Amino acid sequence: MSPEFIEKVVFLLQKHSLKAFEFEQAGAFLSLKLDAQTNVGSIVHPQPVEVEPGKFIHSPAMGVLRLTHPQREESFVKLGSEIKEGQIIAFLQNDELLEEIKANCSGVLVAAVAQEGQVVGFAQPIFEIR
């Protein structure tokens, strides 16, 4: 997924007045949303995408991050999926104790900033959401 590719996508989105684009390939995920105010006609040279800054879901406490419940195989949420505020998206483990991590807002999960099994601190970003 090269910068040229992203530029080309943005150009095409603008050309066809499309507002959003999502693309997944070999574990990489790209989500583009164009600002509604973008003046389509005036853009001659497509600029690198200025996506709105992402919101983060932070860890509510310290613990070992569990993206998958120890008794299940699938992770709670997948990148690219739509999540709702209050939805459980992961767990924090301290000894045998599991503490829920809930989404503090709704949106699309665009990136995982912490890994399964990682020790995370208080208020550490876990997921980026848009």
Add this chain to the structure above:
Amino acid sequence: MSNPLFDSVLIANRGEIALRVLRAARDIGLRTIAVHSQADAGLRHVALADQAICIGPATASESYLNSKRLLQAAKLTGAGAIHPGYGFLAENAGFAADIEEAGLIFVGPRSASIRLMGDKVSAKQAMLEAGVPCVPGSPGALPADAEQVRHIAETCGYPLIVKASGGGGGRGMRIVRTPAELDEAVAMTREEAGRAFGNPEVYLEKFLEHPRHIEIQILADNFGNAVWLGERDCSMQRRHQKIIEESPAPGVDRDAIALIGERCVKACQLIGYQGAGTFEFLYENGEFFFIEMNTRVQVEHPVTELVTGVDIVREQLRIAQGFPLSINQSQITLRGHAIECRINAEDPFSFIPAPGTVNSWLPPGGPGIRIDSHLYSGYQVPPHYDSLVAKFLAHGATREEAINRMAGALGEAQLTGIKHSIPLHQRLMSEPDFVEGGFDIHHLERYLNQDQEVSK
């Protein structure tokens, strides 16, 4: 003792002391773990530690003062020991006990020692047993019988001070200079104490008018070995906060200090003390009076490190690891003279804290200069904690040389963006009474008051 009791240490503190502990731990090959509040992610030692974890919000009660969170962090990071630094939970017996219970090592004395020395009455008793002199006074509340009170007063000596047992913070006390004033002073203080504190109990103590603050640094291991590492004179104070410390104490008889040092060592052995500690004394007319013991490393410990060459924090860590002291008493000598100036982020003359962003920081250097600081250009001094941002230390062959080097270092330092106390120290380095040495603990406040009078 072949195997150390731990190979990783969690530093349960912040600022310059966290950096100091990190350096000592790193030097002996320990894995270092930094814990920090949300306001402290930018601290220097957090960047240098092998592992760092945010434990809570800026409020100290939810971070550095939170025993549960610190232990949780220790568990998650696999820390074998916890170094408390100074302040926060360093002298909290409950915290030390929690760590012991969790099967981890507290870098300091056992919780029982902290508890014993944390209580004024039991500490004083332990010191008297070890032959350490305390402020003379009535053993407890004064008896009702006036004759008996007069007898106690005679034994204690004049001037003395009558204090309400339920008082504190300068309230409910009366200075008595002659025997003729005694009866009335006791009666009046009792009456006031009954009204103000609901407790008419009073006791008396010898009143020291011009004491100096002199303290003895000790180190003790788990094998009954203990040493004293000379003294520090910390008489330059404002509102009980030390501002300048030095070693040795100017003009005090070396034999008298040695006698006190030996008694402190004996006290450590008597109470089974382990780790670093400081016995604080008031000193007046050639006599020492024990006031309290600090069961932790102190802010001013580098003063002693400069004159003795002993790395106190390294010794603390090694003692906690289960090793015997690496030095014995005969190897400890004081070489030259060392001075420390505490640099706070505050207005140098009104002392109002001044947190903010450091624009530039260029620490001084050169022979005999040591700077312990977590500052860097761009660092933000948060408003939530103690305002100490740097310790300037100067060592010289003589006190005069140390003062000259300190004055040079203070002038050379560049610290912009925040207000700080360097200008105050610059003035003090040429203040005649400081230069002469031997001033009492009220000196700085008198000097600052005079200054205000002049500027009016």
